[in-house]
Amino acid sequence: MEKAADFHYNAEQNYDEETIIQQREIEKEIAGCQDLVGPKEDFTTLDREFEHDVAFLKKIQDVKQRYRRFRRIRADGNCFFRAFGFAYFESLLKNPDEFKRFQDIALKSKDELITLGFPQFTLEDFHETFMQELNKIETNKSIEGVLQTFNDCGTSDYIVVYLRLIVSGFLQKNEDFYQSFLDGGRTMREFCNQEVEPMGRESDHIHIIALSQATGICVQVDYMDRGDGNLISHVFPEDSSPSIYLLYKPGHYDILYKE
Amino acid sequence: MERRLRKELTNLIKDPPDGIVVDPDKISQNITEWTVDVKGAEGTLYQGEKFTLQFKFGSKYPFDSPQVMFVGKHVPEHPHIYSNGHICLSILSDDWSPALSVQSICLSILSMLSSCSEKKRPPDDMFYVRTASKNPKRTQWLFHDDTV
Numbered sequence: 001m002e003k004a005a006d007f008h009y010n011a012e013q014n015y016d017e018e019t020i021i022q023q024r025e026i027e028k029e030i031a032g033c034q035d036l037v038g039p040k041e042d043f044t045t046l047d048r049e050f051e052h053d054v055a056f057l058k059k060i061q062d063v064k065q066r067y068r069r070f071r072r073i074r075a076d077g078n079c080f081f082r083a084f085g086f087a088y089f090e091s092l093l094k095n096p097d098e099f100k101r102f103q104d105i106a107l108k109s110k111d112e113l114i115t116l117g118f119p120q121f122t123l124e125d126f127h128e129t130f131m132q133e134l135n136k137i138e139t140n141k142s143i144e145g146v147l148q149t150f151n152d153c154g155t156s157d158y159i160v161v162y163l164r165l166i167v168s169g170f171l172q173k174n175e176d177f178y179q180s181f182l183d184g185g186r187t188m189r190e191f192c193n194q195e196v197e198p199m200g201r202e203s204d205h206i207h208i209i210a211l212s213q214a215t216g217i218c219v220q221v222d223y224m225d226r227g228d229g230n231l232i233s234h235v236f237p238e239d240s241s242p243s244i245y246l247l248y249k250p251g252h253y254d255i256l257y258k259e
Numbered sequence: 260m261e262r263r264l265r266k267e268l269t270n271l272i273k274d275p276p277d278g279i280v281v282d283p284d285k286i287s288q289n290i291t292e293w294t295v296d297v298k299g300a301e302g303t304l305y306q307g308e309k310f311t312l313q314f315k316f317g318s319k320y321p322f323d324s325p326q327v328m329f330v331g332k333h334v335p336e337h338p339h340i341y342s343n344g345h346i347c348l349s350i351l352s353d354d355w356s357p358a359l360s361v362q363s364i365c366l367s368i369l370s371m372l373s374s375c376s377e378k379k380r381p382p383d384d385m386f387y388v389r390t391a392s393k394n395p396k397r398t399q400w401l402f403h404d405d406t407v
Contacts, residue, residue, distance in 0.1 A: 016398050119362070121360060122360050123358060126358070193356070197356035198356050
């Protein structure tokens with residue numbers, strides 16, 4: 001690449017290829033230095049990350065008061081789904097009743113999604129892998145197993161895809177209610193095709209609400225943003241008791257632990 | 260990647276949608292490169308015409324979209340298809356989802372042909388064909404018209 005100072009735009013030249021190569025290099029750099037799901041750690045590295053950023057100092061103090069540890073998730077646009085999936089699978093290790101409840105929902109979800117018009121062939125492929133990894137929790141009962149599942153790129157992404165499809169299915173099924181959350185005059189179908197189903201597309205409130213509603217899993221998100229005041233928490237769905245906790249930093253989600 | 264592609268191939272051979280023809284002998288040598296024949300639907304501008312689509316699958320398929328373009332002498336004349344065979348279709352880049360498949364791509368392209376009301380090339384065809392990379396995935400597409 002030319003240096004910015006020497007750069008002169010040439011209308012007769014096509015820059016797309018260079019731009020795309022550079023994007024791939026950035027992705028590779030991120031993938032090279034960060035696990036898909038990192039180890040449980042204390043907040044030392046979080047302190048360091050924001051030590052010169054006054055707006056976040058108060059919020060970090062709040063985080064430390066409420067939580068003991070956290071786990072970093074790779075920043076690849078799938079972090080919400082990966083964080084949610086991992087934290088929930090991990091919570092199932094100690095909760096066999098909840099495992100049974102969710103196993104049943106997950107089993108039934110396949111036919112529901114096919115009824116909604118998802119292509120049976122690809123859907124079955126993702127569902128099969130999802131169930132296979134979910135069922136490992138019952139037989140293996142080890143955190144190492146869950147870490148292995150979520151750090152194997154192919155398997156981890158299969159789980160992310162299936163969670164994305166669950167969200168898409170839920171939003172399309174409840175289109176009448178959720179349509180009013182969309183801006184830009186898009187139909188729910190268009191929104192799902194563009195912002196939910198493709199990999200790497202970031203998640204917003206609407207994705208979180210849909211996933212927690214569709215699965216019956218309650219999640220609390222603590223928002224570390226630049227606003228004044230204390231750390232703000234949202235529980236999805238409202239008024240229930242969270243089984244997993246996520247930390248939001250602008251554009252990114254990690255997992256939080258009370259213990 | 261291979262497992263999914265073999266499943267897709269078996270499925271397409273067993274139950275091909277109207278207007279789509281796959282020759283398994285041509286594919287069996289190399290599972291990551293397919294050619295699929297597409298026939299213009301009856302009662303459309305492309306009735307009686309036959310085209311060939313080339314699919315190339317990278318190691319990240321189905322998380323990453325395949326590279327898809329028309330090959331051979333006959334490239335359909337269409338406002339979203341360049342004369343070098345490149346296709347401007349959002350599911351082939353930005354809006355690709357792993358839940359899509361070779362079959363859903365073929366059906367989208369057929370439907371794009373069927374809904375066309377005037378055979379013409381994209382307005383920037385000459386410029387694009389001169390400067391574009393050989394690989395259509397190396398183009399940053401902008402999508403502004405979904406009426407055809």
